Amino acid sequence: MSNFNIDREQVQMVVALVTVAVVAVFFLGLTDIVTREPIATAQKSALHKALVQVLPEHRNDPLADVIHLKPSGNGSADKTSKTKKPFYPAKDKQGNIIGLAWETIAPDGYKGTIRILMGVLPDGSVHAIRITDHRETPGLGDHIVLNTGWINSFIGKTLQNTHWAVKKDHGDFDQFTGATITPRAVVKAVKKGLELFKANKKELLTPSSNTSPITTPKAQTDRGEKS
Amino acid sequence: MNNAIDSISKNQILADGFWHNNTIFAQLLGMCPLLGVTTSAENGFWMGAATILVLIGSNLVVSLVRGAIPAQVRIPAYITIIAAFVTMVDLAMNAWMHEMYLILGLFIPLIVVNCAILGRAEAFASKNSVSDSLVDAIAVGAGFTFALMLLGGVRELLGQGELFGYAVFGADYPDFLLFILPPGAFIALGFILAGVNIINRRMKENADKKATEAFTEITRDTKTTAQPST
Numbered sequence: 001m002s003n004f005n006i007d008r009e010q011v012q013m014v015v016a017l018v019t020v021a022v023v024a025v026f027f028l029g030l031t032d033i034v035t036r037e038p039i040a041t042a043q044k045s046a047l048h049k050a051l052v053q054v055l056p057e058h059r060n061d062p063l064a065d066v067i068h069l070k071p072s073g074n075g076s077a078d079k080t081s082k083t084k085k086p087f088y089p090a091k092d093k094q095g096n097i098i099g100l101a102w103e104t105i106a107p108d109g110y111k112g113t114i115r116i117l118m119g120v121l122p123d124g125s126v127h128a129i130r131i132t133d134h135r136e137t138p139g140l141g142d143h144i145v146l147n148t149g150w151i152n153s154f155i156g157k158t159l160q161n162t163h164w165a166v167k168k169d170h171g172d173f174d175q176f177t178g179a180t181i182t183p184r185a186v187v188k189a190v191k192k193g194l195e196l197f198k199a200n201k202k203e204l205l206t207p208s209s210n211t212s213p214i215t216t217p218k219a220q221t222d223r224g225e226k227s
Numbered sequence: 228m229n230n231a232i233d234s235i236s237k238n239q240i241l242a243d244g245f246w247h248n249n250t251i252f253a254q255l256l257g258m259c260p261l262l263g264v265t266t267s268a269e270n271g272f273w274m275g276a277a278t279i280l281v282l283i284g285s286n287l288v289v290s291l292v293r294g295a296i297p298a299q300v301r302i303p304a305y306i307t308i309i310a311a312f313v314t315m316v317d318l319a320m321n322a323w324m325h326e327m328y329l330i331l332g333l334f335i336p337l338i339v340v341n342c343a344i345l346g347r348a349e350a351f352a353s354k355n356s357v358s359d360s361l362v363d364a365i366a367v368g369a370g371f372t373f374a375l376m377l378l379g380g381v382r383e384l385l386g387q388g389e390l391f392g393y394a395v396f397g398a399d400y401p402d403f404l405l406f407i408l409p410p411g412a413f414i415a416l417g418f419i420l421a422g423v424n425i426i427n428r429r430m431k432e433n434a435d436k437k438a439t440e441a442f443t444e445i446t447r448d449t450k451t452t453a454q455p456s457t
Contacts, residue, residue: 012297013299013300016296028311035321039318042321042323133329140404
């Protein structure tokens with residue numbers, strides 16, 4: 001009799017836990033279905049907002065015209081380089097690429113990874129950069145986001161005209177009081193991004209498949225100027 | 228189900244949850260989100276709001292199933308319920324409050340391990356009616372949110388000279404970094420707790436005084452009323 005009782009108790013426990021789990025899973029699935037679309041939209045609009053800020057004025061949808069490219073060359077030290085990387089082009093009325101934006105990652109921030117969206121003009125100069133995600137110390141490292149003057153000091157910088165380091169390392173970029181590691185990481189990451197662009201310029205500015213014929217000569221002259 | 232706790236009035240539940248048994252001020256539970264996200268009043272408010280939603284959901288469900296869950300497996304069952312609500316709030320915030328979600332980040336999933344919530348499920352919802360558990364969840368959640376906002380407000384005010392993002396001390400307030408960093412949270416919390424203790428002592432003294440006054444009055448009354456009759 002006592003054996004039977006223990007069994008029944010155990011069955012009760014199992015039934016209770018399984019029921020709780022199944023009901024929980026049902027509601028989680030429901031929530032997932034309801035929120036999946038809005039989450040994707042929210043992420044896209046966040047990216048779109050950032051893209052508008054780093055790209056020159058454009059007539060296309062950079063998200064729709066995204067170029068996926070496997071970067072090569074000396075700039076591909078980026079951790080994400082093993083897979084294809086999205087590049088978001090800005091095009092003018094004629095469909096010429098007048099700017100490109102992509103994400104560059106600084107793995108060596110003070111508190112982990114800093115994600116930076118950088119917009120670059122075809123001549124290889126920085127148009128604008130925005131920090132899209134970071135975990136830096138509030139009040140110290142987060143000046144990379146809040147201090148617009150510092151973010152804007154990247155505008156117009158190229159690999160040639162700039163010494164890519166903070167002033168403490170005899171470079172051209174300010175560091176902040178109490179925070180050198182954060183700006184150092186950002187400067188390094190943006191430089192890496194520019195090197196990536198230099199190494200892959202040909203492929204990026206002359207996309208093989210979905211290019212209108214007008215784009216090609218423009219990109220070629222760009223390449224000509226460069227070499 | 229008609230034990231002593233059931234007879235407690237809703238007002239008593241509200242007062243206990245919000246103040247006398249406040250998660251932060253009285254029990255010092257939930258320190259992880261408290262110290263992590265209270266760099267501003269707004270962050271504190273939204274963290275508190277997320278916690279209230281989870282607390283209401285878990286208290287309601289735990290109270291509903293309180294007779295059906297065998298005692299031996301109640302903790303895993305409660306944790307599953309709490310984790311489900313946390314994930315739902317997490318997804319909902321990601322979808323409809325994306326910017327705040329990015330700021331609060333990891334601290335939303337961490338609500339699961341906020342012992343204050345399991346504490347309410349175990350100590351209150353599993354022994355009380357659904358309506359009492361709802362009142363308890365709102366009271367405890369509001370008390371938690373109040374504490375988060377207070378600490379967030381103090382740190383934002385002292386650290387950046389702002390409150391809810393508005394400059395209070397003018398634009399050239401020199402940032403007081405210590406209060407934005409984690410040690411500042413401990414220091415500010417210490418002073419807040421001291422203040423809470425002072426308030427509690429005053430309240431107790433007043434209550435005692437009233438009680439003794441009432442007592443002496445009663446005894447005087449009985450004396451005065453007793454005298455003429457003799």
